[in-house]
């Protein structure tokens with residue numbers, strides 16, 4: 001079995017779906033968590049392929065970009081979709097998530113850079129909330145049509161994992177209220193009921209992001 005090392009900050013963020021795929025498949029990996037502000041990131045940044053994390057190292061071969069990492073792992077472990085069409089849909093949902101995060105990150109960045117409260121409120125109401133609402137509308141539409149309760153086909157794919165983990169982070173930051181979104185909440189319950197995921201979710205570090 002290859003030696004896997006996943007490097008990211010001490011957060012769920014862009015790395016958590018990969019961690020979940022490892023736990024789901026029962027495949028050991030090194031969960032290498034960097035601490036913000038202690039210089040550990042600055043020391044390795046220039047050695048990473050694109051100057052960002054997550055990076056998955058497979059026997060020393062580095063793979064950047066979270067979507068590429070999870071697609072790679074999902075293909076290896078059997079969670080990428082059962083047909084090329086299902087795989088295309090799983091990719092499409094992850095791409096939709098990335099579009100949403102592109103808009104949502106404007107809010108996170110405004111908060112982190114200490115912008116005035118009115119400016120943050122404006123980005124929230126004009127950018128982040130509309131992006132979240134149209135993203136949720138798409139997800140709800142897919143779940144309405146789903147016979148399995150999963151987003152793609154009749155089984156769990158990495159798209160479900162990406163969506164569900166992001167819900168947890170949105171919830172922790174007051175952007176998702178489970179009782180207002182029964183279909184999305186049911187998806188999260190379904191994914192978190194998978195035994196290997198349930199155990200990891202119950203014991204993983206409880207971070208804000």
Ligand SMILES: N[C@@H](CCC(=O)N[C@@H](CS)C(=O)NCC(=O)O)C(=O)O
Nearest residue numbers: 013014051052053054064065066067
């Ligand atoms: N599109 C990238 C985004 C990765 C990203 O934004 N990484 C941030 C942490 S969440 C990072 O490496 N920040 C440190 C830096 O850019 O110096 C992905 O999905 O992997």
